Amino acid sequence: MSGETETPQSPSVERHPGIGPRHWARLEGWGMAVHSLGYLHQPTTVEEIRAVFDTARETGKPVALRGGGRSYGDASIGEDSIVLDVSRMNRILAWDPSTGIVEAEPGVTLEQLWRKIIGDGWWPAVVSGTMYTTLAGCAAMNIHGKNNFRVGTFGDQVLDFDLMLPSGEVLTCSRDENAELFHAAISGFGMLGCFTRFRLKTKKVHSGLVRVEAFDTHSIGEMADELDARAGRADYLVGWIDCLARGRAFGRGIVHQANYLHEGEDPNPANSLTQAAQDLPARLFGVMPKSMMWMFIKPFINDIGTRFINATKFHSGKLQPQGHTYLQSHAAFAFLLDYVPNWKLAYRPGGLIQYQAFLTHDTAVAGHEKLVRMAQEAGLPPYLGVFKKHRPDPFLLTHALDGFSLALDFRVTKRNRDRLWKLAEQMDEVVLDHGGKFYFAKDATLHSEILRRYLPEGALDKFIELKHRCDPDNVLQTNLSRRLLSAYLEG
Ligand SMILES: Cc1cc2nc3c(=O)[nH]c(=O)nc-3n(C[C@H](O)[C@H](O)[C@H](O)COP(=O)(O)OP(=O)(O)OC[C@H]3O[C@@H](n4cnc5c(N)ncnc54)[C@H](O)[C@@H]3O)c2cc1C
Numbered sequence: 218m219s220g221e222t223e224t225p226q227s228p229s230v231e232r233h234p235g236i237g238p239r240h241w242a243r244l245e246g247w248g249m250a251v252h253s254l255g256y257l258h259q260p261t262t263v264e265e266i267r268a269v270f271d272t273a274r275e276t277g278k279p280v281a282l283r284g285g286g287r288s289y290g291d292a293s294i295g296e297d298s299i300v301l302d303v304s305r306m307n308r309i310l311a312w313d314p315s316t317g318i319v320e321a322e323p324g325v326t327l328e329q330l331w332r333k334i335i336g337d338g339w340w341p342a343v344v345s346g347t348m349y350t351t352l353a354g355c356a357a358m359n360i361h362g363k364n365n366f367r368v369g370t371f372g373d374q375v376l377d378f379d380l381m382l383p384s385g386e387v388l389t390c391s392r393d394e395n396a397e398l399f400h401a402a403i404s405g406f407g408m409l410g411c412f413t414r415f416r417l418k419t420k421k422v423h424s425g426l427v428r429v430e431a432f433d434t435h436s437i438g439e440m441a442d443e444l445d446a447r448a449g450r451a452d453y454l455v456g457w458i459d460c461l462a463r464g465r466a467f468g469r470g471i472v473h474q475a476n477y478l479h480e481g482e483d484p485n486p487a488n489s490l491t492q493a494a495q496d497l498p499a500r501l502f503g504v505m506p507k508s509m510m511w512m513f514i515k516p517f518i519n520d521i522g523t524r525f526i527n528a529t530k531f532h533s534g535k536l537q538p539q540g541h542t543y544l545q546s547h548a549a550f551a552f553l554l555d556y557v558p559n560w561k562l563a564y565r566p567g568g569l570i571q572y573q574a575f576l577t578h579d580t581a582v583a584g585h586e587k588l589v590r591m592a593q594e595a596g597l598p599p600y601l602g603v604f605k606k607h608r609p610d611p612f613l614l615t616h617a618l619d620g621f622s623l624a625l626d627f628r629v630t631k632r633n634r635d636r637l638w639k640l641a642e643q644m645d646e647v648v649l650d651h652g653g654k655f656y657f658a659k660d661a662t663l664h665s666e667i668l669r670r671y672l673p674e675g676a677l678d679k680f681i682e683l684k685h686r687c688d689p690d691n692v693l694q695t696n697l698s699r700r701l702l703s704a705y706l707e708g
Pocket residue numbers: 247281282283284285286287288289292293303323344345346347349350351352353354355357358359360361362363406407408410411412413554658659695
């Protein structure tokens with residue numbers, strides 16, 4: 218179950234067995250800054266999913282789909298809705314180590330997937346910065362990894378899927394069959410139907426290790442140039458930007474490039490390709506349980522503390538020769554954000570939001586610089602900034618484009634909340650001026666009219682047409698869709 222607590226009594230008790238008190242749950246967006254009260258259902262079979270849609274019809278309640286609950290904002294919560302959480306529908310149905318093709322239920326997490334396939338020399342081709350996302354959530358948001366510039370998004374790895382419409386009808390979708398729906402449900406943030414099965418390809422690897430090279434950069438422009446220059450020879454690229462640095466230090470950061478090892482490079486692949494070799498250590502320095510680490514981070518989650526941490530991180534990088542390399546497991550490189558379990562708790566009580574803007578290649582440097590300066594000048598500096606290179610893909614509402622994104626983490630407090638939302642609104646205008654895009658998986662602040670302004674010509678109309686066709690009664694809703702899509706569905 219993902220982020221649930223029991224809630225007090227509600228007047229709608231006993232109206233229907235499917236929305237009784239045992240289903241009540243308070244669910245949060247992963248960043249803890251938004252939450253909702255709904256009726257949680259966790260089906261384990263396709264028939265149980267169908268029964269949830271029956272309940273929705275009988276009670277008139279909308280259905281919010283939910284996977285691992287790792288979207289930062291309100292994408293997988295639904296106020297006064299039935300929350301259909303697929304995280305218990307998590308069986309791997311078939312695995313073929315000769316082709317790397319896997320067939321699985323929607324609630325399978327990236328962790329389950331890599332654990333299943335690593336021993337045979339395969340790795341999920343596209344992963345998020347956390348391994349606790351589900352296949353359904355990854356497809357619905359069409360997530361990207363640190364290799365987006367190279368292999369595309371999650372959707373690019375999907376061969377086919379089954380989608381249950383709110384009517385109970387199940388459609389198989391692929392690039393050849395129901396192709397329009399295939400390209401719209403991937404990126405369609407759970408608005409067209411419920412994924413009930415996937416078939417996807419994975420990546421052959423000859424070692425459980427990647428070779429990582431780290432080097433510092435001194436401006437966002439330099440970082441973008443480095444990512445461009447290395448794109449042809451790197452398998453993964455990711456930049457960290459110190460968003461508290463000002464003056465001559467503004468935009469400084471560290472880039473990590475990782476490459477797969479070629480066949481024969483790892484003297485002992487049988488060892489590195491075990492689950493144990495990929496497991497993130499449970500203790501820091503072999504002593505402190507990492508589950509307690511967030512408490513030590515908490516005192517630094519303020520401007521002074523993060524300025525200190527960032528400066529220490531940047532300068533300690535300089536103790537190593539520029540461009541030094543080392544070997545790291547796939548999991549350690551890919552899931553850096555899982556290293557400290559529950560680090561988000563350090564952002565309590567207000568939580569955090571992430572603002573990830575995607576800007577086109579030519580406008581990205583000036584645009585991202587402007588966004589960081591605006592945040593600094595507003596007295597709301599982001600405590601984390603992550604820079605990535607992207608490429609376009611064929612999915613209808615995709616965030617990906619030929620350019621760069623910068624994901625900015627903002628602490629939310631009672632005092633800064635209104636100012637932060639106002640800042641986000643001002644930043645939206647900069648993103649639009651630079652021809653940029655937004656990403657629903659991270660969003661908590663966008664207004665509905667922005668959709669029409671940033672989505673490519675015709676994309677929104679096409680999506681609304683599909684929504685009317687697949688879900689004519691608008692059963693599928695989340696807090697995010699009510700904020701962004703409702704105005705278009707009503708209009
Ligand atoms: C620490 C951290 C790091 C992250 N790193 C990255 C990153 O590197 N790259 C990136 O792209 N994203 C990243 N994310 C965001 C994350 O990958 C996405 O939000 C992803 O969608 C979460 O998957 P989930 O299974 O938790 O889905 P949820 O958050 O539960 O749901 C996501 C969407 O999927 C829909 N959905 C859920 N189940 C179904 C279903 N069965 N059928 C149809 N729709 C469904 C929901 O309605 C919702 O719109 C990160 C998030 C965190 C917390």
